[in-house]
Amino acid sequence: MARTVLVSGASIGGPALAFWLHRYGFEVTVVEKAPELRTGGYKIDLRGAAIEVADRMGLLDAARAAETEMQSLSFVNDAGKRLVSMPAELFMGRGEADVEVMRGDLSQMLFDATKDDVEYLFGESITGLVQGDDGVAVSFEKAAPRTFDLVVGADGLHSNVRALAFGDEAQYVRDLGYQVSIAGVDNHLALDREELIYTVPGRTVNVYSTKQMTGAKALFLFAAPQEPLQRRDVAGQKAYVAKEFTGAGWETDRLLAGLEATDDFYFDSVSQVRMDGWTRGRVALVGDAGYCPCFASGQGTSLAMVGAYVLAGELAAAGGDHVAAFAAYDREMRTFVEKNQELGRNNIGQMIAKNRFQSWMGVQMMKVLPKLPWRDAIVEKMIGPVREAATAIELKDYQTPVQDGRSADSLGA
Numbered sequence: 001m002a003r004t005v006l007v008s009g010a011s012i013g014g015p016a017l018a019f020w021l022h023r024y025g026f027e028v029t030v031v032e033k034a035p036e037l038r039t040g041g042y043k044i045d046l047r048g049a050a051i052e053v054a055d056r057m058g059l060l061d062a063a064r065a066a067e068t069e070m071q072s073l074s075f076v077n078d079a080g081k082r083l084v085s086m087p088a089e090l091f092m093g094r095g096e097a098d099v100e101v102m103r104g105d106l107s108q109m110l111f112d113a114t115k116d117d118v119e120y121l122f123g124e125s126i127t128g129l130v131q132g133d134d135g136v137a138v139s140f141e142k143a144a145p146r147t148f149d150l151v152v153g154a155d156g157l158h159s160n161v162r163a164l165a166f167g168d169e170a171q172y173v174r175d176l177g178y179q180v181s182i183a184g185v186d187n188h189l190a191l192d193r194e195e196l197i198y199t200v201p202g203r204t205v206n207v208y209s210t211k212q213m214t215g216a217k218a219l220f221l222f223a224a225p226q227e228p229l230q231r232r233d234v235a236g237q238k239a240y241v242a243k244e245f246t247g248a249g250w251e252t253d254r255l256l257a258g259l260e261a262t263d264d265f266y267f268d269s270v271s272q273v274r275m276d277g278w279t280r281g282r283v284a285l286v287g288d289a290g291y292c293p294c295f296a297s298g299q300g301t302s303l304a305m306v307g308a309y310v311l312a313g314e315l316a317a318a319g320g321d322h323v324a325a326f327a328a329y330d331r332e333m334r335t336f337v338e339k340n341q342e343l344g345r346n347n348i349g350q351m352i353a354k355n356r357f358q359s360w361m362g363v364q365m366m367k368v369l370p371k372l373p374w375r376d377a378i379v380e381k382m383i384g385p386v387r388e389a390a391t392a393i394e395l396k397d398y399q400t401p402v403q404d405g406r407s408a409d410s411l412g413a
């Protein structure tokens with residue numbers, strides 16, 4: 001029965017999985033290719049089932065204390081005039097119980113909750129996996145080869161473990177036709193818990209500053225087919241974003257200068273990962289690696305948190321029998337994943353205007369919405385699908401099995 005687990009990726013899914021596996025008595029090693037924990041990124045939401053998971057981890061209070069406390073969101077024109085403003089929670093369908101934190105803050109919380117109990121190897125990556133009857137022989141970029149009972153890829157959209165165990169990513173990564181870049185920039189607009197959105201056909205720029213931030217975050221979203229950019233070529237990615245947005249109007253050029261200067265930079269295609277199964281032999285995938293719903297769903301982090309909880313719980317419930325546990329993981333997660341991926345596909349088209357008319361219409365709709373008698377019904381139509389997707393799984397209260405007269409909890413906790 002499985003007892004040792006190697007996890008690739010220390011962002012959200014990896015440390016969350018390590019937390020639960022350790023709780024159930026497994027020995028966990030996490031490899032992360034970055035030299036240290038990556039704390040950049042945008043604000044992200046924890047919703048529905050993921051809030052329950054954070055609560056069961058004992059992290060909900062800390063997450064609430066780190067909330068962004070965003071107040072409002074405004075669409076601006078080329079001259080910077082606020083055309084229409086609305087409460088922040090209406091955007092992206094945020095409900096009262098949801099928690100919005102910076103991705104890096106959550107990643108840090110998960111790391112802090114596991115670092116004393118889990119072996120973390122930073123600046124490391126898996127180079128080979130050979131599955132046998134008794135385990136997986138793993139080779140690394142730097143460390144000596146080791147054998148683990150199980151290997152889990154929590155290494156994101158371009159998962160290394162998925163490539164090694166399931167094959168080329170072209171089979172699984174579905175490009176939705178957009179590219180996104182997020183950068184830490186100066187707060188030269190003196191924003192205070194406010195987000196500004198500027199849209200021109202095919203391009204959207206957002207900038208905001210949260211309660212905790214001294215600077216600001218800028219997001220550049222644009223319609224474009226996937227470019228064969230080198231993922232490690234940050235300078236090339238920055239140049240690509242600059243080429244697409246220079247002269248687009250409003251404060252865009254100044255924000256691009258900030259993007260050029262910063263180390264806090266994220267760039268990727270807006271894509272989903274769609275797979276018929278997330279396990280193969282002794283290898284499993286968690287989070288974006290197996291079922292990235294795309295950033296427009298607002299649910300990638302919640303899926304990773306819930307997936308980690310379910311995978312670890314099923315392994316504990318099956319007493320380490322990975323065959324039974326992996327089958328149950330797939331069964332439990334399938335509908336939840338599909339509903340959230342549907343959200344991503346529906347939302348992305350609304351985040352970018354195809355032409356000037358659509359851009360104008362979007363603003364007019366926001367202006368008249370508060371005055372409409374059926375306003376609540378429209379708001380419900382916006383928020384309802386998000387709430388439905390976020391709660392489309394019933395979390396089991398995993399009872400850890402009794403082994404050799406001891407519960408798995410007592411083995412590890």
Ligand SMILES: Cc1cc2nc3c(=O)[nH]c(=O)nc-3n(C[C@H](O)[C@H](O)[C@H](O)COP(=O)(O)OP(=O)(O)OC[C@H]3O[C@@H](n4cnc5c(N)ncnc54)[C@H](O)[C@@H]3O)c2cc1C
Binds near residue numbers: 032042
């Ligand atoms: C620095 C950063 C910034 C992000 N910013 C945003 C954002 O602004 N908006 C948004 O919607 N999403 C962002 N994301 C993605 C978001 O975190 C995920 O969609 C979601 O939280 C699911 O998390 P995950 O743990 O499954 O995958 P990810 O968060 O993608 O994490 C994957 C982890 O695996 C590591 N990794 C990759 N390859 C290897 C390898 N070969 N060996 C070892 N480790 C490897 C990565 O460095 C990363 O730490 C960001 C991710 C990162 C890493």
